[in-house]
Amino acid sequence: MEIKDHIYNFENFSERDKTLITRAIKTLYGNIIKKPENDDKFTFSDYQCIVPSPRTYQGVWNWDSAFHLLAISRFDKKISQDQSRVFFDNMLPNGQLPDVIYTTGKKVVRFTKPPVFAWAIMCADQISPDTDFLKYAYPYLKKNLAWWEKYRFDGTLFFYKKSKMESGWDNTVRFDFPHLISGCYAIDCNCFMFDFYRSMEYIAKRIGKYNEINIFKSKKDKLSANINKILYSEKNGWYCDYNFKLKKFTENLSPASFMPLFCNIADKKQAENAHKLIKKSFYPGMPTISYDNKKYASSNYWRGPCWLNTAYFAVKGLKNYGYNDTAKDITETILQWCYDNTDSIYEYYDSRNGKGLGAQDFGWSCVFIIELILMNNI
Numbered sequence: 001m002e003i004k005d006h007i008y009n010f011e012n013f014s015e016r017d018k019t020l021i022t023r024a025i026k027t028l029y030g031n032i033i034k035k036p037e038n039d040d041k042f043t044f045s046d047y048q049c050i051v052p053s054p055r056t057y058q059g060v061w062n063w064d065s066a067f068h069l070l071a072i073s074r075f076d077k078k079i080s081q082d083q084s085r086v087f088f089d090n091m092l093p094n095g096q097l098p099d100v101i102y103t104t105g106k107k108v109v110r111f112t113k114p115p116v117f118a119w120a121i122m123c124a125d126q127i128s129p130d131t132d133f134l135k136y137a138y139p140y141l142k143k144n145l146a147w148w149e150k151y152r153f154d155g156t157l158f159f160y161k162k163s164k165m166e167s168g169w170d171n172t173v174r175f176d177f178p179h180l181i182s183g184c185y186a187i188d189c190n191c192f193m194f195d196f197y198r199s200m201e202y203i204a205k206r207i208g209k210y211n212e213i214n215i216f217k218s219k220k221d222k223l224s225a226n227i228n229k230i231l232y233s234e235k236n237g238w239y240c241d242y243n244f245k246l247k248k249f250t251e252n253l254s255p256a257s258f259m260p261l262f263c264n265i266a267d268k269k270q271a272e273n274a275h276k277l278i279k280k281s282f283y284p285g286m287p288t289i290s291y292d293n294k295k296y297a298s299s300n301y302w303r304g305p306c307w308l309n310t311a312y313f314a315v316k317g318l319k320n321y322g323y324n325d326t327a328k329d330i331t332e333t334i335l336q337w338c339y340d341n342t343d344s345i346y347e348y349y350d351s352r353n354g355k356g357l358g359a360q361d362f363g364w365s366c367v368f369i370i371e372l373i374l375m376n377n378i
Contacts, residue, residue: 010373016339017373024366027345028072030054031363032079033103043105047082053347053359059102060086062113063168064364066120067309071367073124080124081133084117088140095147099165111162115148115192117141118199125206135207145196157185157226158193159244169302169310173289174241174252183245187231188313191259194223198263224265232260237273239266253281253290255310261317271321278318278326284333285351286311298352305348305357306334308368316375331376338369345369 010021031050035042049060050068060083069083087097090107097117100108118141125134152158160166160181167175167186175181197220204212232239233249239257241250258274260266266274281290287304289296297304311334318327337354338345345365347358 010377013373013377017335017377020335020339020369021373023345024071024369025075027361027366028068028363031361033058042103043101044086044103047086048079049082049086050079050363052363053361055361056359059100061100062087062097063116066116067364067367069117070120070123071370073127074370077128077130077133080128081130084121084137084140087117088137091140091144094151095143095145096151097144111160111166113166114168114189115144115196117144118203119192119195122199122202125203129206131207134203138203138207138209141196141200141203145200148193148196152189154244157223157230157244158189159184160186160189169254169288171300172254172302173293173295173304174250174254174256176252176295178246179241179243179250179252183243184250185231185242185244186256187227187239187241188256188259188310190223190227190231191256191263191265194220194227194263194265197223224263227260227265228267228270232270237270238277239270239274252293253277254288255282255286255314258314258317261321262313263317264320266317266321268321271317271323275318275321275323275326278314278330282314282330283326284330285337285349285354286314286330286334287351291351299350299355299357301348301358304351306337306351307348308334308338308365308372312368312371312375315372319375328376331372335369335372335376338365 010018028050031054032048033051051057052061052064065083065087069080073080090098090101092109097112098107098109099111099113121137152161164170164172164175164181175184197216201213201216231242238253239260240253243250261271261274281292285306288302288307288310289304295303299305315327315330337349340354341356344360345362346356346360347362349356
């Protein structure tokens with residue numbers, strides 16, 4: 001594969017953005033794990049699986065792989081689809097997807113990760129349509145959806161359960177005591193589930209399952225109503241995680257607070273309040289907890305740095321509601337940080353000074369560099 005063949009499609013972009021896209025694509029392709037010679041324990045068969053970072057993570061992680069699927073769909077449909085096939089092959093009998101599948105075949109199944117595969121597959125199909133693949137993926141996604149509805153849903157809203165790591169925000173301030181994750185309606189979890197239903201509605205229509213479309217639509221509409229009813233504070237003017245055991249908001253504001261804008265389920269006033277909050281407490285580096293949170297730490301993993309996936313969902317939400325200038329300012333800040341760290345694309349970035357932190361050659365940072373650049377140029 002010649003990187004320059006793909007960069008041609010981005011010829012009107014700035015030199016910085018073309019450089020970043022080139023680095024991102026090269027890194028993603030470089031993260032495809034190769035079967036070692038004479039390694040009988042290698043579990044990925046002939047799949048071309050993308051690891052989060054070859055220096056740090058020897059295996060495939062659940063939501064990482066969904067994000068990788070999305071970006072690679074722009075360049076190679078087969079490799080894109082491999083990212084979900086390996087997880088569907090390893091789906092538990094009850095429909096749960098593993099958290100991690102290591103190269104040896106060992107799996108982490110004590111908890112899962114946020115439900116983003118259906119959304120990623122829908123986005124990939126919109127980029128490069130493939131009805132046959134949708135027909136293949138549909139029963140797996142439907143079975144996984146049933147798992148979420150049975151084990152992570154109380155009839156009103158969805159929740160993460162086993163540990164902070166199930167949210168993907170491993171040491172987040174959001175679920176510090178007394179707001180234990182098993183007792184909270186996490187706003188991002190419910191927005192991801194909204195998009196799960198929306199994606200299933202889309203896929204059902206694409207593959208001719210017309211009798212099932214309205215089932216997903218009805219569940220989607222009910223969930224969006226409950227998100228706005230329970231997870232939005234009229235008094236404070238923000239969306240927030242809600243502790244259903246203590247019956248109060250956690251008041252730990254994060255980029256997840258803007259996910260309803262990404263899903264297009266906020267009304268005009270709610271979006272306006274979200275924009276004000278971003279300008280006050282998240283501008284310009286979109287940290288993983290608000291700058292004014294007492295526990296904010298600019299370089300401490302999920303307790304204050306900027307992660308590109310959570311930043312993307314928030315910024316895309318701003319774009320959805322017409323706050324283009326703020327979205328562009330934040331995007332430009334993040335992309336410049338990535339560009340200035342010339343030695344590697346990092347796992348996350350200090351939300352004060354942009355220093356690259358964590359694992360190097362990090363896959364989903366590459367994904368959202370590409371997505372942010374494309375969003376910024378549309």
